[in-house]
Amino acid sequence: MKYLTIIPARGGSKGVPYKNIKMINGKPLICWSIEQSLACELIDRTVVSTDSEEIAAIVEKSGAEIPFLRPAYLAEDETPTEPVLIHVLDELYKKEHYRPDAVILLQPTSPVRRKNRLYEAIKLFEDQNADSLVSVCENHHFFWKNHQAPLPLYNYKARPRRQEIKEEERWYRENGSIYITKLSTLTSGQNRLGGKIAMFVMDEDESYEIDSAIDFKMAEILLKEHEHDYR
Template sequence: MGFTLKRVCTICARGGSKGVPGKNVRMVAGLPLIAHSVLRALETGLFDALAVSSDDPTILEAAAQAGATILVQRPDNMATDRAPKIPAIRHCVAEAEAQARVAFDQIVDLDATSPLRTTGDIIAVVDMLAEPDTSNVITGAPARRSPYFNLVEVTAEGRPALSKTLDVNVVRRQDAPECFDMNASIYAWHRADLFKMDSVFGPHTRLFEMPEERSVDVDSPLDFEIVAMLMAAQQKE
Protein backbone atom coordinates (compact mmCIF):
# COMPACT_ATOMS: atom_id res chain seq x y z
CA MET A 1 0.00 0.00 0.00
CA GLY A 2 1.49 3.36 -1.04
CA PHE A 3 1.90 6.36 1.20
CA THR A 4 -0.54 9.18 0.46
CA LEU A 5 0.63 12.72 1.13
CA LYS A 6 -1.67 14.97 3.12
CA ARG A 7 -1.76 18.42 1.60
CA VAL A 8 -3.33 21.68 2.82
CA CYS A 9 -3.87 24.93 0.97
CA THR A 10 -3.64 28.07 3.09
CA ILE A 11 -4.83 31.57 2.25
CA CYS A 12 -3.87 34.29 4.74
CA ALA A 13 -5.81 37.52 4.23
CA ARG A 14 -5.84 40.29 6.77
CA GLY A 15 -8.55 42.90 6.94
CA GLY A 16 -6.56 46.10 7.39
CA SER A 17 -5.57 47.06 3.85
CA LYS A 18 -4.54 50.72 3.59
CA GLY A 19 -4.24 51.03 -0.18
CA VAL A 20 -7.69 49.59 -0.92
CA PRO A 21 -9.85 49.21 2.23
CA GLY A 22 -11.73 45.91 2.23
CA LYS A 23 -9.90 44.73 -0.89
CA ASN A 24 -10.01 41.02 -0.05
CA VAL A 25 -13.80 41.03 -0.25
CA ARG A 26 -14.15 43.65 -2.96
CA MET A 27 -16.05 42.31 -5.96
CA VAL A 28 -14.11 41.51 -9.11
CA ALA A 29 -15.57 39.56 -12.04
CA GLY A 30 -18.68 38.86 -9.97
CA LEU A 31 -16.97 37.40 -6.90
CA PRO A 32 -15.15 38.67 -3.80
CA LEU A 33 -11.43 38.84 -4.52
CA ILE A 34 -10.59 36.06 -2.05
CA ALA A 35 -13.12 33.71 -3.64
CA HIS A 36 -11.05 33.45 -6.82
CA SER A 37 -8.12 31.93 -4.93
CA VAL A 38 -10.39 29.57 -2.98
CA LEU A 39 -12.04 28.32 -6.17
CA ARG A 40 -8.76 27.79 -8.05
CA ALA A 41 -7.45 25.71 -5.15
CA LEU A 42 -10.59 23.59 -5.00
CA GLU A 43 -10.53 23.02 -8.76
CA THR A 44 -7.11 21.36 -8.58
CA GLY A 45 -8.41 18.48 -6.46
CA LEU A 46 -5.02 18.41 -4.73
CA PHE A 47 -5.95 19.40 -1.19
CA ASP A 48 -7.27 17.51 1.80
CA ALA A 49 -8.20 20.83 3.41
CA LEU A 50 -8.41 24.49 2.44
CA ALA A 51 -7.73 26.79 5.38
CA VAL A 52 -8.31 30.54 5.33
CA SER A 53 -6.78 32.70 8.06
CA SER A 54 -7.98 36.23 8.77
CA ASP A 55 -8.55 38.72 11.55
CA ASP A 56 -11.68 39.93 9.70
CA PRO A 57 -14.94 37.93 10.04
CA THR A 58 -16.19 39.34 6.74
CA ILE A 59 -13.24 37.76 4.93
CA LEU A 60 -13.76 34.46 6.70
CA GLU A 61 -17.45 34.45 5.76
CA ALA A 62 -16.68 35.17 2.10
CA ALA A 63 -14.10 32.37 2.09
CA ALA A 64 -16.55 29.92 3.65
CA GLN A 65 -19.18 30.78 1.04
CA ALA A 66 -16.61 30.11 -1.69
CA GLY A 67 -15.84 26.68 -0.25
CA ALA A 68 -13.06 27.01 2.35
CA THR A 69 -13.21 24.02 4.68
CA ILE A 70 -11.31 25.43 7.68
CA LEU A 71 -11.55 28.97 9.07
CA VAL A 72 -8.77 30.27 11.30
CA GLN A 73 -8.95 33.40 13.45
CA ARG A 74 -5.68 35.22 12.84
CA PRO A 75 -4.13 36.78 15.96
CA ASP A 76 -4.01 40.59 15.97
CA ASN A 77 -0.21 40.62 16.28
CA MET A 78 0.00 38.67 13.00
CA ALA A 79 -2.43 40.96 11.19
CA THR A 80 -0.56 44.29 11.11
CA ASP A 81 0.93 45.73 7.93
CA ARG A 82 4.39 45.02 9.31
CA ALA A 83 3.78 41.42 10.35
CA PRO A 84 5.79 38.85 8.33
CA LYS A 85 3.81 36.25 6.46
CA ILE A 86 5.60 33.00 7.36
CA PRO A 87 4.52 33.07 11.05
CA ALA A 88 0.92 33.63 9.91
CA ILE A 89 1.14 30.63 7.57
CA ARG A 90 2.61 28.48 10.34
CA HIS A 91 -0.18 29.54 12.70
CA CYS A 92 -2.78 28.72 10.04
CA VAL A 93 -1.27 25.27 9.44
CA ALA A 94 -1.12 24.47 13.16
CA GLU A 95 -4.75 25.53 13.65
CA ALA A 96 -5.84 23.60 10.57
CA GLU A 97 -4.10 20.48 11.84
CA ALA A 98 -5.82 20.85 15.21
CA GLN A 99 -9.23 21.22 13.55
CA ALA A 100 -8.70 18.45 11.00
CA ARG A 101 -6.87 16.19 13.49
CA VAL A 102 -4.24 15.36 10.91
CA ALA A 103 -0.62 16.35 10.27
CA PHE A 104 -0.13 17.74 6.77
CA ASP A 105 2.93 16.81 4.73
CA GLN A 106 2.84 19.68 2.24
CA ILE A 107 1.59 23.26 2.45
CA VAL A 108 0.64 25.40 -0.54
CA ASP A 109 -0.08 29.04 0.24
CA LEU A 110 -2.01 31.24 -2.18
CA ASP A 111 -2.00 35.01 -1.86
CA ALA A 112 -5.56 36.34 -2.05
CA THR A 113 -4.38 39.46 -3.89
CA SER A 114 -2.89 37.49 -6.80
CA PRO A 115 -6.01 35.92 -8.31
CA LEU A 116 -4.92 35.33 -11.91
CA ARG A 117 -3.07 32.04 -11.34
CA THR A 118 -4.57 29.01 -13.04
CA THR A 119 -5.20 25.54 -11.70
CA GLY A 120 -2.34 24.45 -13.95
CA ASP A 121 0.03 26.85 -12.18
CA ILE A 122 -0.85 25.38 -8.78
CA ILE A 123 -0.50 21.80 -10.04
CA ALA A 124 2.88 22.60 -11.63
CA VAL A 125 4.18 24.12 -8.38
CA VAL A 126 3.15 21.00 -6.44
CA ASP A 127 4.86 18.82 -9.06
CA MET A 128 8.03 20.91 -8.72
CA LEU A 129 7.94 20.56 -4.93
CA ALA A 130 8.02 16.78 -5.41
CA GLU A 131 11.29 16.94 -7.32
CA PRO A 132 14.45 15.78 -5.49
CA ASP A 133 16.46 18.25 -3.42
CA THR A 134 13.60 20.77 -3.21
CA SER A 135 12.59 22.35 0.10
CA ASN A 136 10.09 24.89 -1.21
CA VAL A 137 8.87 26.61 -4.35
CA ILE A 138 8.16 30.28 -5.05
CA THR A 139 6.69 31.89 -8.16
CA GLY A 140 7.82 34.81 -10.27
CA ALA A 141 7.49 36.50 -13.65
CA PRO A 142 10.32 37.70 -15.91
CA ALA A 143 11.50 41.05 -14.53
CA ARG A 144 10.80 44.22 -16.49
CA ARG A 145 14.02 45.78 -15.22
CA SER A 146 17.41 44.14 -14.82
CA PRO A 147 19.76 45.04 -11.94
CA TYR A 148 22.62 44.38 -14.38
CA PHE A 149 21.31 46.68 -17.11
CA ASN A 150 18.66 49.31 -16.26
CA LEU A 151 17.80 49.05 -12.55
CA VAL A 152 19.74 51.68 -10.62
CA GLU A 153 20.39 52.70 -7.03
CA VAL A 154 21.49 56.08 -5.72
CA THR A 155 24.80 55.86 -3.86
CA ALA A 156 25.64 57.58 -0.58
CA GLU A 157 27.24 60.29 -2.71
CA GLY A 158 23.95 60.87 -4.52
CA ARG A 159 25.07 59.25 -7.78
CA PRO A 160 22.95 56.73 -9.74
CA ALA A 161 24.64 53.39 -10.35
CA LEU A 162 23.60 49.95 -11.52
CA SER A 163 22.31 47.81 -8.69
CA LYS A 164 24.55 44.88 -9.68
CA THR A 165 27.61 44.68 -11.90
CA LEU A 166 29.46 41.91 -13.69
CA ASP A 167 33.08 41.56 -14.72
CA VAL A 168 32.07 42.66 -18.23
CA ASN A 169 29.71 45.47 -19.20
CA VAL A 170 26.22 44.42 -20.23
CA VAL A 171 25.31 46.42 -23.32
CA ARG A 172 22.12 44.51 -24.17
CA ARG A 173 19.40 43.44 -21.75
CA GLN A 174 19.41 40.01 -23.41
CA ASP A 175 23.00 39.48 -22.28
CA ALA A 176 22.19 40.03 -18.60
CA PRO A 177 21.51 37.09 -16.26
CA GLU A 178 17.85 36.13 -16.19
CA CYS A 179 15.97 37.91 -13.40
CA PHE A 180 12.43 37.55 -12.05
CA ASP A 181 9.90 39.62 -10.15
CA MET A 182 8.40 37.66 -7.28
CA ASN A 183 4.66 37.75 -7.93
CA ALA A 184 3.52 36.56 -4.48
CA SER A 185 1.12 34.14 -6.14
CA ILE A 186 2.00 30.63 -4.92
CA TYR A 187 4.32 29.35 -2.21
CA ALA A 188 4.80 25.66 -1.44
CA TRP A 189 6.73 23.88 1.30
CA HIS A 190 7.30 20.51 2.77
CA ARG A 191 6.00 20.89 6.31
CA ALA A 192 9.36 20.40 8.03
CA ASP A 193 10.94 23.08 5.86
CA LEU A 194 8.15 25.59 6.48
CA PHE A 195 8.62 25.29 10.23
CA LYS A 196 12.41 25.64 10.14
CA MET A 197 12.88 28.29 7.40
CA ASP A 198 12.58 31.96 8.38
CA SER A 199 12.75 33.10 4.76
CA VAL A 200 11.31 31.88 1.48
CA PHE A 201 14.88 31.60 0.21
CA GLY A 202 17.08 28.64 1.06
CA PRO A 203 19.70 26.46 -0.61
CA HIS A 204 16.99 24.15 -1.98
CA THR A 205 14.38 26.74 -3.03
CA ARG A 206 13.03 26.48 -6.59
CA LEU A 207 11.26 29.08 -8.74
CA PHE A 208 8.28 28.38 -10.96
CA GLU A 209 7.96 30.90 -13.79
CA MET A 210 4.59 32.47 -14.54
CA PRO A 211 3.80 34.95 -17.32
CA GLU A 212 3.25 38.62 -16.59
CA GLU A 213 -0.46 38.42 -17.45
CA ARG A 214 -1.02 35.98 -14.56
CA SER A 215 1.20 37.84 -12.09
CA VAL A 216 -0.73 41.02 -11.23
CA ASP A 217 -0.82 41.64 -7.47
CA VAL A 218 -3.82 43.76 -6.43
CA ASP A 219 -2.67 46.80 -4.46
CA SER A 220 -4.64 49.70 -5.94
CA PRO A 221 -8.02 50.49 -7.54
CA LEU A 222 -6.32 50.41 -10.95
CA ASP A 223 -5.11 46.86 -10.27
CA PHE A 224 -8.73 45.76 -9.85
CA GLU A 225 -9.55 47.10 -13.30
CA ILE A 226 -6.54 45.35 -14.81
CA VAL A 227 -7.41 42.06 -13.10
CA ALA A 228 -11.04 42.23 -14.27
CA MET A 229 -9.86 42.83 -17.85
CA LEU A 230 -7.39 39.94 -17.73
CA MET A 231 -9.95 37.59 -16.17
CA ALA A 232 -12.33 38.37 -18.99
CA ALA A 233 -9.58 37.52 -21.48
CA GLN A 234 -8.85 34.24 -19.67
CA GLN A 235 -12.49 33.22 -19.87
CA LYS A 236 -12.49 33.74 -23.65
CA GLU A 237 -9.52 31.41 -24.18
Protein backbone atom coordinates in the same frame (compact mmCIF):
# COMPACT_ATOMS: atom_id res chain seq x y z
CA MET B 1 2.22 14.12 -0.35
CA LYS B 2 -0.56 15.85 1.55
CA TYR B 3 -0.84 19.54 0.63
CA LEU B 4 -2.63 22.21 2.66
CA THR B 5 -3.41 25.54 1.02
CA ILE B 6 -3.42 28.53 3.35
CA ILE B 7 -4.85 31.82 2.08
CA PRO B 8 -4.18 34.76 4.43
CA ALA B 9 -6.78 37.54 4.26
CA ARG B 10 -6.90 40.09 7.04
CA GLY B 11 -9.64 42.67 7.21
CA GLY B 12 -7.49 45.80 7.15
CA SER B 13 -5.99 47.23 3.96
CA LYS B 14 -4.51 50.68 3.35
CA GLY B 15 -4.21 50.77 -0.44
CA VAL B 16 -7.63 49.35 -1.34
CA PRO B 17 -10.03 49.13 1.64
CA TYR B 18 -11.31 45.57 2.17
CA LYS B 19 -9.66 44.58 -1.09
CA ASN B 20 -9.75 40.85 -0.27
CA ILE B 21 -13.52 40.82 -0.70
CA LYS B 22 -13.85 43.63 -3.23
CA MET B 23 -15.70 42.41 -6.32
CA ILE B 24 -13.54 41.71 -9.35
CA ASN B 25 -15.00 40.28 -12.53
CA GLY B 26 -18.12 39.05 -10.81
CA LYS B 27 -16.81 37.63 -7.55
CA PRO B 28 -14.93 38.68 -4.40
CA LEU B 29 -11.19 38.86 -4.99
CA ILE B 30 -10.35 36.10 -2.51
CA CYS B 31 -12.70 33.66 -4.26
CA TRP B 32 -10.41 33.44 -7.29
CA SER B 33 -7.62 31.90 -5.20
CA ILE B 34 -10.07 29.71 -3.28
CA GLU B 35 -11.61 28.27 -6.43
CA GLN B 36 -8.20 27.65 -7.99
CA SER B 37 -7.08 25.73 -4.90
CA LEU B 38 -10.31 23.71 -4.65
CA ALA B 39 -10.02 22.78 -8.34
CA CYS B 40 -6.58 21.20 -7.88
CA GLU B 41 -6.91 17.47 -7.23
CA LEU B 42 -3.52 17.31 -5.53
CA ILE B 43 -4.52 19.68 -2.71
CA ASP B 44 -5.96 18.08 0.41
CA ARG B 45 -7.50 21.11 2.13
CA THR B 46 -8.00 24.84 1.56
CA VAL B 47 -8.02 27.04 4.66
CA VAL B 48 -8.42 30.81 4.91
CA SER B 49 -6.83 32.70 7.81
CA THR B 50 -8.67 35.91 8.62
CA ASP B 51 -9.52 38.15 11.56
CA SER B 52 -12.67 39.44 9.84
CA GLU B 53 -16.17 38.06 10.41
CA GLU B 54 -17.24 39.63 7.11
CA ILE B 55 -14.50 37.87 5.16
CA ALA B 56 -15.23 34.62 7.02
CA ALA B 57 -18.90 34.73 5.97
CA ILE B 58 -17.94 35.09 2.30
CA VAL B 59 -15.32 32.36 2.52
CA GLU B 60 -17.73 29.87 4.06
CA LYS B 61 -20.01 30.22 1.04
CA SER B 62 -17.10 29.64 -1.34
CA GLY B 63 -16.24 26.15 -0.10
CA ALA B 64 -13.00 26.92 1.73
CA GLU B 65 -12.57 26.26 5.45
CA ILE B 66 -12.56 28.81 8.28
CA PRO B 67 -11.84 26.57 11.28
CA PHE B 68 -11.06 29.59 13.50
CA LEU B 69 -10.46 33.33 13.31
CA ARG B 70 -6.99 34.80 13.40
CA PRO B 71 -6.11 36.65 16.63
CA ALA B 72 -5.73 40.42 16.40
CA TYR B 73 -1.99 40.39 17.17
CA LEU B 74 -1.47 38.44 13.92
CA ALA B 75 -3.54 40.85 11.83
CA GLU B 76 -1.59 44.08 12.16
CA ASP B 77 -0.08 46.07 9.29
CA GLU B 78 3.44 44.90 10.13
CA THR B 79 2.59 41.23 10.74
CA PRO B 80 4.74 38.94 8.57
CA THR B 81 3.07 36.04 6.75
CA GLU B 82 5.08 33.21 8.28
CA PRO B 83 3.68 33.54 11.85
CA VAL B 84 0.20 33.42 10.31
CA LEU B 85 1.03 30.15 8.56
CA ILE B 86 2.49 28.67 11.74
CA HIS B 87 -0.60 29.73 13.69
CA VAL B 88 -2.87 27.84 11.27
CA LEU B 89 -0.69 24.73 11.48
CA ASP B 90 -0.53 24.83 15.28
CA GLU B 91 -4.29 25.29 15.64
CA LEU B 92 -5.13 22.52 13.19
CA TYR B 93 -2.84 20.18 15.08
CA LYS B 94 -4.28 21.16 18.47
CA LYS B 95 -7.88 20.79 17.35
CA GLU B 96 -7.63 17.91 14.87
CA HIS B 97 -4.13 16.42 15.07
CA TYR B 98 -3.90 17.35 11.40
CA ARG B 99 -0.46 17.70 9.82
CA PRO B 100 0.14 18.24 6.08
CA ASP B 101 3.39 17.31 4.39
CA ALA B 102 3.63 20.72 2.74
CA VAL B 103 1.93 24.11 2.81
CA ILE B 104 0.85 26.04 -0.27
CA LEU B 105 0.65 29.78 0.33
CA LEU B 106 -1.72 31.59 -2.03
CA GLN B 107 -2.05 35.32 -1.62
CA PRO B 108 -5.53 36.53 -2.61
CA THR B 109 -3.94 39.64 -4.12
CA SER B 110 -2.61 37.46 -6.97
CA PRO B 111 -5.84 36.23 -8.59
CA VAL B 112 -4.54 35.80 -12.13
CA ARG B 113 -3.38 32.19 -12.38
CA ARG B 114 -3.99 30.09 -15.47
CA LYS B 115 -5.77 26.75 -15.26
CA ASN B 116 -3.64 23.92 -13.84
CA ARG B 117 -0.93 26.27 -12.57
CA LEU B 118 -1.15 24.84 -9.06
CA TYR B 119 -0.99 21.31 -10.41
CA GLU B 120 2.06 22.22 -12.49
CA ALA B 121 3.76 23.92 -9.54
CA ILE B 122 3.23 20.91 -7.29
CA LYS B 123 4.57 18.55 -9.96
CA LEU B 124 7.71 20.69 -10.38
CA PHE B 125 8.13 20.79 -6.60
CA GLU B 126 7.96 17.00 -6.43
CA ASP B 127 10.02 16.33 -9.57
CA GLN B 128 12.87 18.46 -8.26
CA ASN B 129 12.54 16.96 -4.76
CA ALA B 130 12.53 20.53 -3.49
CA ASP B 131 12.07 21.78 0.06
CA SER B 132 10.33 24.95 -1.10
CA LEU B 133 9.11 26.61 -4.28
CA VAL B 134 8.70 30.22 -5.35
CA SER B 135 6.79 31.46 -8.39
CA VAL B 136 8.47 34.04 -10.59
CA CYS B 137 8.19 35.75 -13.95
CA GLU B 138 11.02 36.65 -16.28
CA ASN B 139 12.17 40.24 -15.85
CA HIS B 140 13.08 42.35 -18.87
CA HIS B 141 13.58 45.67 -17.15
CA PHE B 142 16.84 47.52 -16.54
CA PHE B 143 17.19 48.51 -12.91
CA TRP B 144 19.02 51.34 -11.21
CA LYS B 145 19.39 52.26 -7.56
CA ASN B 146 20.21 55.34 -5.44
CA HIS B 147 18.67 58.24 -7.38
CA GLN B 148 21.02 60.73 -5.67
CA ALA B 149 24.07 58.88 -6.96
CA PRO B 150 22.64 56.75 -9.78
CA LEU B 151 24.05 53.26 -10.02
CA PRO B 152 22.95 50.92 -12.84
CA LEU B 153 22.50 47.23 -12.11
CA TYR B 154 23.48 46.39 -15.68
CA ASN B 155 26.18 47.46 -18.15
CA TYR B 156 24.54 50.43 -19.89
CA LYS B 157 27.58 50.78 -22.18
CA ALA B 158 26.76 47.39 -23.67
CA ARG B 159 22.99 47.42 -23.35
CA PRO B 160 21.84 43.82 -23.80
CA ARG B 161 19.06 42.83 -26.16
CA ARG B 162 16.46 40.46 -24.73
CA GLN B 163 16.99 37.77 -27.35
CA GLU B 164 20.74 37.78 -26.73
CA ILE B 165 20.62 37.22 -22.97
CA LYS B 166 21.77 33.72 -22.07
CA GLU B 167 19.41 31.59 -20.00
CA GLU B 168 21.77 31.50 -17.02
CA GLU B 169 22.07 35.30 -17.08
CA ARG B 170 18.34 36.11 -17.16
CA TRP B 171 16.71 37.78 -14.20
CA TYR B 172 13.45 36.64 -12.66
CA ARG B 173 11.08 38.55 -10.40
CA GLU B 174 9.32 36.92 -7.47
CA ASN B 175 5.66 37.48 -8.34
CA GLY B 176 4.01 36.54 -5.01
CA SER B 177 1.54 34.13 -6.60
CA ILE B 178 2.51 30.62 -5.43
CA TYR B 179 4.73 29.37 -2.62
CA ILE B 180 5.10 25.74 -1.56
CA THR B 181 7.02 24.73 1.55
CA LYS B 182 7.59 21.39 3.21
CA LEU B 183 6.27 21.42 6.74
CA SER B 184 9.69 20.62 8.19
CA THR B 185 11.29 23.48 6.26
CA LEU B 186 8.64 25.99 7.32
CA THR B 187 8.66 25.08 10.99
CA SER B 188 12.43 24.80 11.36
CA GLY B 189 13.35 27.96 9.47
CA GLN B 190 10.18 30.00 10.19
CA ASN B 191 10.36 31.01 6.53
CA ARG B 192 8.36 30.08 3.46
CA LEU B 193 11.62 29.55 1.56
CA GLY B 194 14.52 27.35 2.57
CA GLY B 195 16.52 24.25 1.76
CA LYS B 196 16.47 23.32 -1.91
CA ILE B 197 14.38 25.97 -3.66
CA ALA B 198 12.54 25.32 -6.93
CA MET B 199 11.65 28.22 -9.21
CA PHE B 200 8.29 28.05 -10.98
CA VAL B 201 8.15 30.39 -13.98
CA MET B 202 4.80 32.02 -14.75
CA ASP B 203 3.76 34.42 -17.49
CA GLU B 204 4.00 38.15 -16.98
CA ASP B 205 0.23 38.59 -17.22
CA GLU B 206 -0.17 36.22 -14.26
CA SER B 207 2.13 38.29 -12.13
CA TYR B 208 0.00 41.26 -11.09
CA GLU B 209 -0.03 41.78 -7.33
CA ILE B 210 -2.91 43.98 -6.20
CA ASP B 211 -1.63 46.69 -3.86
CA SER B 212 -3.37 49.72 -5.33
CA ALA B 213 -6.50 50.77 -7.20
CA ILE B 214 -4.55 50.76 -10.48
CA ASP B 215 -3.34 47.20 -9.86
CA PHE B 216 -6.94 46.19 -9.21
CA LYS B 217 -8.08 47.66 -12.53
CA MET B 218 -5.28 45.95 -14.47
CA ALA B 219 -6.02 42.56 -12.92
CA GLU B 220 -9.72 42.93 -13.67
CA ILE B 221 -8.99 43.67 -17.33
CA LEU B 222 -6.94 40.48 -17.59
CA LEU B 223 -9.56 38.38 -15.84
CA LYS B 224 -12.29 39.72 -18.13
CA GLU B 225 -10.37 39.35 -21.39
CA HIS B 226 -9.01 35.86 -20.65
CA GLU B 227 -11.63 34.56 -18.25
CA HIS B 228 -11.65 31.04 -19.73
CA ASP B 229 -7.90 30.71 -19.05
CA TYR B 230 -8.17 31.50 -15.34
CA ARG B 231 -11.23 29.52 -14.25
